[in-house]
Amino acid sequence: GAASASAPGPDRRSLPPIDSAVFASSDKVPEDERTATWTTIHERIGNATLARHWDEWHEAVKQHPRLLIALPHHDDEGLEDFLEIGDETLGRDLARLRRGQIRPEYVNPDGREPGPILLLLGCRTGAESELGYVQLVREFQKLKTAIVLGTLAQILGRHAAPLARELVTQLVMVDDAGADFGTLLRRVRRRMLGRGYLLALALVALGDAEWRLTPLPRTSGLVAPS
Numbered sequence: 615g616a617a618s619a620s621a622p623g624p625d626r627r628s629l630p631p632i633d634s635a636v637f638a639s640s641d642k643v644p645e646d647e648r649t650a651t652w653t654t655i656h657e658r659i660g661n662a663t664l665a666r667h668w669d670e671w672h673e674a675v676k677q678h679p680r681l682l683i684a685l686p687h688h689d690d691e692g693l694e695d696f697l698e699i700g701d702e703t704l705g706r707d708l709a710r711l712r713r714g715q716i717r718p719e720y721v722n723p724d725g726r727e728p729g730p731i732l733l734l735l736g737c738r739t740g741a742e743s744e745l746g747y748v749q750l751v752r753e754f755q756k757l758k759t760a761i762v763l764g765t766l767a768q769i770l771g772r773h774a775a776p777l778a779r780e781l782v783t784q785l786v787m788v789d790d791a792g793a794d795f796g797t798l799l800r801r802v803r804r805r806m807l808g809r810g811y812l813l814a815l816a817l818v819a820l821g822d823a824e825w826r827l828t829p830l831p832r833t834s835g836l837v838a839p840s
Contacts, residue, residue, distance in 0.1 A: 619821050620722070620729035620760045628826040629728055629760055632785050634661040634679040638671050638699040640687035640737060643771035648685075654779045655683065658786045667700040667708035668720070676723055681731050681785065685774045686711075688736040688747055695750065697736065713750060722758040728825070729758040731795075733781055736764070737771040751820060761795055761821035769813045777813065780806060788827040796823030 637655050639648045655662050659681065665671035675682070686697035696710040703709075711720065722729045732754055736747050751764030763781070784798050784805075799819055806814035 618758070619755050620727050620758045621822050622728070622825050626728065627824070628791070628828050629731070630680055631828045631830045632659065632680045632731070633830060634677065635659045635681040635683060635782075636663045636665055636671060636674040636679045637683045638665040638667075639685040639775070640698050640771065641701045642687045642698075643685050643737060643775055647772055647775035651683075651685070651775045651778050651782075655782055658782060665699070667704050668711050669708055671699070672719055675720060678722075678726060679730060681733070681782070682721065683733045683778055683782065685735050685737060685771065685778060687771075688750070688768055697750070713753065716750075716753045716757070718757045720757075721754060725758045727758070728760045730760065731785070732759050732762045733778060734762055734764050735774040735778055736768050737774050748818065751818070755820040759821060760825055761819055761823070763799070763817060763819050765813065766816040766818050767813075769816065773811055773813050776809075777802075777806060777811065777817075785827065786830060789829050791826065791829060793827045794823060795819065795825050795827060798827065799823065 635655055637652055639651065652664055663674040665674050684699065686699050688695060688697055690696065694712050694714060696712045698709050700709050718725060721732065734751055734754060747768050748764065748766060751762055755762045780802050784802050799817065803814040803817060
């Protein structure tokens with residue numbers, strides 16, 4: 615069938631619990647911010663993979679992680695823009711995913727429903743691409759993702775990382791089976807604005823904000839850390 619987003623239906627309104635994730639970041643995001651973000655993901659999501667380049671991301675996505683988190687550097691060369699993760703010295707084949715390479719294998723390899731949530735928080739380091747970051751985010755939305763969260767403007771790497779941590783934290787803390795993604799996003803916006811991050815106003819969710827989020831099963835008998 616034609617490429618399309620993964621949408622809720624009358625008999626399926628809830629996404630599976632977020633029990634698995636893959637994370638990748640450009641090395642242009644400051645190292646302390648990358649480390650803090652991976653630590654948050656690794657501590658909160660048991661089955662999490664750190665991808666150092668696109669080949670590792672491609673491999674990790676075969677396991678159908680529920681949450682995909684990328685803090686790529688967005689830039690262009692010639693007439694095509696690309697997303698760069700890891701260290702640019704890895705070479706183009708590993709570090710860069712060009713617009714023309716955005717295919718299901720990087721998101722939802724066999725089109726499972728419902729698809730994953732993708733947090734695609736593209737960073738800039740000064741140069742503004744003329745090719746349209748929002749359109750790039752839309753390319754990913756078509757590949758059987760339930761929700762793609764992007765930004766209307768490219769953001770600084772040092773701001774993208776705290777935003778990613780807040781999103782992951784709120785997603786895994788969901789404790790109400792009736793909670794929908796739109797409500798969660800409003801909470802994240804409020805919290806980030808309260809901490810002085812104006813980029814929260816530039817967040818855009820593509821896909822269906824009405825998807826309900828499923829709480830993770832709580833292990834009984836454990837006392838929460840104080």
